[in-house]
Amino acid sequence: MKTAELRELDAEGLAKKLGETREELFKLRFQHATAQLEKTHRLRQVRKDIARLLTVQNEKKRQA
Template sequence: MSTNKQRVSDLRALSLDLLDEEVLKLKKEQFNLRFQRATGQLENTARVRVVRRDIARAKSIAAQKRAEQQS
């Protein structure tokens, strides 16, 4: 649980551009994981769930920062 809190604080420290880059990086990893799962090469199946949640976390923080900028 502490890793999630640490991950959130790390993401909040990033700028919007870096958050967008992080989302892009995570989406590429998600694609690779899906490809590995389809070909039967995926060993760590839990990583798919972690990456999906990290993408959502990064997108949420980016949306919050964009809303703050518009205010």
């Protein structure tokens, strides 16, 4: 997920995407705990995506 793509979304779209990404992280953590996760690099990628989403969300709040 690229930052430029996220900046094009509105506040509602960002909130929806953030919820989906947090749910994905929860599922990945559960799979990792039960030793079913093969692509462990996804944990780090999803955490960074959440940080990007929160950053863009905060930028939009400051502009408003």
